[in-house]
Amino acid sequence: MKRKSMKSLIAVALVCAVLGLAACETAPDSSAVLDQARSAVAQAESDPNVTRYAPTELDRARKLLINAEGAAKEKSAKDPTAAHYAYLTTQVARIAQQRAQEQAATARMKDGETERQKILLTTRENETDRALAQAQSARADAQSARGDALQSQAESERMAAQLENLQASQTPRGIVLTLDDVLFDTGNAQLKPGARRSLDQIAAFLDENPERRVQVEGFTDSQGANDYNLDLSQSRADAVAVAIIQRGINAERVRALGYGEEFPVAGNADAGSRQLNRRVEIIVSNSDAAIPGRSAGAP
Amino acid sequence: MFTINGIRNGFFCAIAFGIVACASTPMPVEKLAVAKSSITRAEQAQAAQFAQVELNSARNKYVAAQAAADKSDALVAARLADQADVDAQLAESTARAKQQEQLVTEMEASLRDLRSETLRRNGTASPQPAPQQ
Numbered sequence: 318m319k320r321k322s323m324k325s326l327i328a329v330a331l332v333c334a335v336l337g338l339a340a341c342e343t344a345p346d347s348s349a350v351l352d353q354a355r356s357a358v359a360q361a362e363s364d365p366n367v368t369r370y371a372p373t374e375l376d377r378a379r380k381l382l383i384n385a386e387g388a389a390k391e392k393s394a395k396d397p398t399a400a401h402y403a404y405l406t407t408q409v410a411r412i413a414q415q416r417a418q419e420q421a422a423t424a425r426m427k428d429g430e431t432e433r434q435k436i437l438l439t440t441r442e443n444e445t446d447r448a449l450a451q452a453q454s455a456r457a458d459a460q461s462a463r464g465d466a467l468q469s470q471a472e473s474e475r476m477a478a479q480l481e482n483l484q485a486s487q488t489p490r491g492i493v494l495t496l497d498d499v500l501f502d503t504g505n506a507q508l509k510p511g512a513r514r515s516l517d518q519i520a521a522f523l524d525e526n527p528e529r530r531v532q533v534e535g536f537t538d539s540q541g542a543n544d545y546n547l548d549l550s551q552s553r554a555d556a557v558a559v560a561i562i563q564r565g566i567n568a569e570r571v572r573a574l575g576y577g578e579e580f581p582v583a584g585n586a587d588a589g590s591r592q593l594n595r596r597v598e599i600i601v602s603n604s605d606a607a608i609p610g611r612s613a614g615a616p
Numbered sequence: 617m618f619t620i621n622g623i624r625n626g627f628f629c630a631i632a633f634g635i636v637a638c639a640s641t642p643m644p645v646e647k648l649a650v651a652k653s654s655i656t657r658a659e660q661a662q663a664a665q666f667a668q669v670e671l672n673s674a675r676n677k678y679v680a681a682q683a684a685a686d687k688s689d690a691l692v693a694a695r696l697a698d699q700a701d702v703d704a705q706l707a708e709s710t711a712r713a714k715q716q717e718q719l720v721t722e723m724e725a726s727l728r729d730l731r732s733e734t735l736r737r738n739g740t741a742s743p744q745p746a747p748q749q
Contacts, residue, residue, distance in 0.1 A: 405702055408705070409702055410704050414708050415706065415713045416713070422719070422720045427724040433726075436727075443737075
């Protein structure tokens with residue numbers, strides 16, 4: 318019997334020990350778990366992402382912590398209620414942090430996508446700008462080339478138009494325009510009204526080319542006295558020079574010379590040739606250089 | 617009045633009340649269902665890959681909660697179900713956060729590439745793409 322009672326005592330002690338261990342396992346020290354819960358909540362609270370993105374979960378954790386603290390006060394240290402709520406608190410605080418982290422990452426994704434779009438747009442704009450600039454400069458080049466061409470074309474056309482009725486010819490001395498004798502009555506130095514148009518054109522031409530000088534040279538045929546012809550040619554040259562000056566051309570640019578019967582352009586044998594010799598030539602300088610004088614044999 | 621029949625009837629009544637009382641302490645069926653659906657959501661969020669510890673904890677507690685419910689231990693079952701639920705929620709949110717972080721890392725890398733590419737393209741006159749090798 319004694320042995321039996323000893324055995325049963327040991328058995329009871331073992332059972333008690335096992336039960337005690339089991340109690341330790343199922344109800345761990347609630348104060349340690351509470352500390353963990355408190356620090357988990359504090360950590361979540363200090364995370365700015367949590368207050369911004371997961372305030373609901375943080376609230377839930379705080380309420381659970383209050384429950385845990387209350388249970389710890391009201392119940393015995395071995396009651397698992399406080400530890401249970403403390404555990405829930407810790408987990409919910411962690412959930413709050415993870416949700417906040419996810420939301421923050423999502424926000425960064427959105428920002429990143431916006432920035433990506435911006436970069437792509439800027440790149441596209443830059444490329445478009447560059448293409449546009451190239452196109453524009455190409456167009457500008459073309460326009461300016463066309464403009465230059467048009468301008469020079471217009472100028473030569475205008476000059477041609479200006480001088481078309483004036484029998485202009487290019488010589489080493491300059492452009493030589495010939496006014497024939499129909500602009501003067503026989504033996505007279507008075508310009509006929511028909512000369513006006515030609516003189517207007519010459520004056521306009523000189524006006525547009527201010528660097529050019531003009532020399533007016535008068536000629537007669539071989540009929541009549543030499544001195545008379547010389548005077549007549551000078552008078553006619555003067556008349557033309559005066560007409561040009563009257564049209565606004567500076568007198569310094571205009572010079573008048575009478576050559577009489579000299580430098581005929583045709584023989585004086587027949588009326589037609591003589592008519593060609595009766596003329597006034599206007600030499601327009603090629604530049605601002607003085608017009609060289611005539612020498613025998615030169616045109 | 618206190619006949620044997622009466623005593624017997626009273627006894628039956630007490631048993632009947634006892635049964636009713638047992639039935640009125642309900643098993644946390646709803647909590648178990650909530651925990652189960654949280655675990656499913658965590659699994660769908662690839663928690664098995666990204667939050668294995670938390671998911672396993674949730675699964676183990678769910679099984680323990682069911683066992684407690686089978687043993688009619690409603691309180692333990694409810695608490696284990698609650699714990700399984702928060703474990704599963706933590707597993708899900710951890711998995712989602714990790715995956716989103718991965719996406720951000722990838723996105724930031726591609727942004728860096730894009731920025732340097734843009735810089736290079738604007739910095740040099742050549743509009744040709746960079747040689748890849």
